[in-house]
Amino acid sequence: MTSLSNLADSDLTNNNPHPKDAAQSEVAPEGQGVHEVHGDFRLFGLATFLVADGMTFAGFFAAYLTFRAVNPLPEGSSYELELLLPTINTVILVVSSLTFHQAGKACRANQLAKARTWLMVTGGLGVAFLASQMVEYFSLPFGLTDNLFASTFYALTGFHGLHVTLGVICIAIVTLQTRSNGRITAKDHFGLEAAELYWHFVDGIWVVLYGILYLL
Amino acid sequence: MTLATPSELAQPLPGNLQPQGWLRYFSFSLDHKVIGIQYLVCGFIFYLIGGALAGVIRTELASPMADFVSRETYNEVLTLHGTVMIFLWIVPVVNGGFGNYLIPFYVGARDMAYPRLNAVAFWLIPPAGILLISSYFLAGAAAQSGWTAYPPLSLTTPAAGQVVWILSVLLLGGSSIFGGINFIATILKLRRPGLGLMQMPMYCWAMLGTSILVVLSTPVLAGTLIMLSFDIIAHTGFFNPALGGNVVVYQHLFWFYSHPAVYIMVLPAFGLVSEILPVHARKPLFGYVTMVYSIMAIVFLGLIVWAHHMFTSGTPPWMRLFFTIATSFIAVPTGIKFFNWLATLWGGKIALNSAMLFACAFIVNFVFGGITGVALAQVPFDIHVHDTYFVVGHFHYIVYGGTVFVVFASLYHWYPKFTGRLLNEDLGKLHFLLTFIGFNLCFAPQHWLGLNGMPRRVAEYDPSFTTLNQVSSVGALLMAISTVPLLINVVLTAFKGEIAGDNPWNALTPEWLTSSPPPVENWLGEAPLVTEPYGYGHTPDNEPSSSSVKQVA
Numbered sequence: 001m002t003s004l005s006n007l008a009d010s011d012l013t014n015n016n017p018h019p020k021d022a023a024q025s026e027v028a029p030e031g032q033g034v035h036e037v038h039g040d041f042r043l044f045g046l047a048t049f050l051v052a053d054g055m056t057f058a059g060f061f062a063a064y065l066t067f068r069a070v071n072p073l074p075e076g077s078s079y080e081l082e083l084l085l086p087t088i089n090t091v092i093l094v095v096s097s098l099t100f101h102q103a104g105k106a107c108r109a110n111q112l113a114k115a116r117t118w119l120m121v122t123g124g125l126g127v128a129f130l131a132s133q134m135v136e137y138f139s140l141p142f143g144l145t146d147n148l149f150a151s152t153f154y155a156l157t158g159f160h161g162l163h164v165t166l167g168v169i170c171i172a173i174v175t176l177q178t179r180s181n182g183r184i185t186a187k188d189h190f191g192l193e194a195a196e197l198y199w200h201f202v203d204g205i206w207v208v209l210y211g212i213l214y215l216l
Numbered sequence: 217m218t219l220a221t222p223s224e225l226a227q228p229l230p231g232n233l234q235p236q237g238w239l240r241y242f243s244f245s246l247d248h249k250v251i252g253i254q255y256l257v258c259g260f261i262f263y264l265i266g267g268a269l270a271g272v273i274r275t276e277l278a279s280p281m282a283d284f285v286s287r288e289t290y291n292e293v294l295t296l297h298g299t300v301m302i303f304l305w306i307v308p309v310v311n312g313g314f315g316n317y318l319i320p321f322y323v324g325a326r327d328m329a330y331p332r333l334n335a336v337a338f339w340l341i342p343p344a345g346i347l348l349i350s351s352y353f354l355a356g357a358a359a360q361s362g363w364t365a366y367p368p369l370s371l372t373t374p375a376a377g378q379v380v381w382i383l384s385v386l387l388l389g390g391s392s393i394f395g396g397i398n399f400i401a402t403i404l405k406l407r408r409p410g411l412g413l414m415q416m417p418m419y420c421w422a423m424l425g426t427s428i429l430v431v432l433s434t435p436v437l438a439g440t441l442i443m444l445s446f447d448i449i450a451h452t453g454f455f456n457p458a459l460g461g462n463v464v465v466y467q468h469l470f471w472f473y474s475h476p477a478v479y480i481m482v483l484p485a486f487g488l489v490s491e492i493l494p495v496h497a498r499k500p501l502f503g504y505v506t507m508v509y510s511i512m513a514i515v516f517l518g519l520i521v522w523a524h525h526m527f528t529s530g531t532p533p534w535m536r537l538f539f540t541i542a543t544s545f546i547a548v549p550t551g552i553k554f555f556n557w558l559a560t561l562w563g564g565k566i567a568l569n570s571a572m573l574f575a576c577a578f579i580v581n582f583v584f585g586g587i588t589g590v591a592l593a594q595v596p597f598d599i600h601v602h603d604t605y606f607v608v609g610h611f612h613y614i615v616y617g618g619t620v621f622v623v624f625a626s627l628y629h630w631y632p633k634f635t636g637r638l639l640n641e642d643l644g645k646l647h648f649l650l651t652f653i654g655f656n657l658c659f660a661p662q663h664w665l666g667l668n669g670m671p672r673r674v675a676e677y678d679p680s681f682t683t684l685n686q687v688s689s690v691g692a693l694l695m696a697i698s699t700v701p702l703l704i705n706v707v708l709t710a711f712k713g714e715i716a717g718d719n720p721w722n723a724l725t726p727e728w729l730t731s732s733p734p735p736v737e738n739w740l741g742e743a744p745l746v747t748e749p750y751g752y753g754h755t756p757d758n759e760p761s762s763s764s765v766k767q768v769a
Contacts, residue, residue: 039405052431
């Protein structure tokens, strides 16, 4: 995760202007404009956004825990859930974080073919997670509106599943960009790093979700 | 003049020919100054709409019976008034408007950190606003549950309007989060080399604190409103007691955003007034370091006091105790700021122009709203006046007497920078006088009404409250009239006003060290390094001291 070191980097002399900044600059009158280059803050922005996104999950978690503490469920329903499939899902996501990390490492070492392979493995694991989640949904004895726990369960896992779906789409795009003459190179690989940071975030959220929804 | 053919218009303009003049204000401009003005003008249009709605409310309340509009219409109008004023006027204007215009100057940057995200954040606002206001014309089906949208009320009132309301608030929340991310990155990452955090103008600290609150609390509101929309559309039971849900959880989640939202509305105003007072009093800002720590203390405390809005919602005693104490603590950093402002004025060479009048009136109004705020934090008192006009009066003293007064002060202060022309002082003082008298006449009586038990959010009231309500309505009328000199002033001086020059106030902060209006990238040469933004009073004639402004190659 050396790539994330520039999150804490306050050095403004980094000569790495990204295309976005170049497009923003306009020539000042009489050609006196001074074009300064500054560091690339896109990952910092993404990290800040993920803090916000994490707060959305925190709100859902807080609601779930309060419901659970305060509101009794109707007769015949319980908080017990089948554990096998979600545990496999947890393993899938944790492994996919590791494979994404390998992809990033390969990319920085300029082994784009290897990076592409690892990305495809990661994307495959993401799809496997979503498929497994679908299997779980169809095998559950309750539906969205059956009781408060059911609603909260589907809201939480559904919102997380939406994030995984978005992550898989990002991985697919990044994988295409690693082709030769693509947009991702050993030197310029913001897309890959952004997708990696996002993917680790989604995995981390799942671990918390697994803990409080299935184990608690 | 030659007319362009359609094929010519379809060609993208090269970078140096981007729309200039007034057209760029209707474009997807990436210039932070253009976006700032877009926020200000757009916000002001919504202020006029929200003000018209307030006019309907005060006209209705001029008599005890619901004879001007029906009760349902009254509910729709008060819902729309609250939502428009908060989400489309105050929050966008003090954050997006002045923030976008000033923050890049203050950190010595040529633009915000993410110019495209910035433009996206602004352009989410007009469609969301149009969506929200158009919901009023869903015949008999507009949202009627107030800006708080408490269930079960929001579940039993017309669903179509409530869902449109949720959609537009989600869009506006997204815009707010994008803006917050941009400000955090700009202030922390885009500072000019050599400019330390403790050398930034105070508004930077205010915007940093505000943006932290935006990023941490707005997403929680988004999640809550998504759950509420599930309750309305998919008939889940999160907040529906009939289906086993819990309404108090909604209140907790809602106020986790909406209490910090008060600071999102008022902290930027603290920052702006901290810029205005030193310039027109010709004195350094008193207690810079304590100001910074106060802002950060308010940010932290602001996140842990939300349940003081819920003392009558069956809150357990330990929770009441905690939230009363935490809320009372906020008076400490706020009081520090208040006395710092007074100390800034103390012994200064005060110029009582329109900007300064509004800024000083802010201090007066805000201390009154602050005192009633501390009173409301006390459980026994709060239970007595909960959901009465006392709360309405308190809230408007903070948000109108506090923030809107600062918006006007800032307008008089920075208008010369926006346009290169000074606003007319006579019209400005007339505007101030009408606003100040009208505002106090409108909202001070509401405290008495509340103490005597007049409930908020109802179109009809006991006839014994008639006189004070009529006084309040006359005040509202004066406030409406006060907008006329402002509008005349802003429009006329834009074309015929006195030329201001680059720095009419002899101010030291960086936005004044360039032309008025500034060029596209803010400075033609290097950005100046201002390490002492409030270094007034170094020389006998109060000119900017040469030592505080350095050009660093």
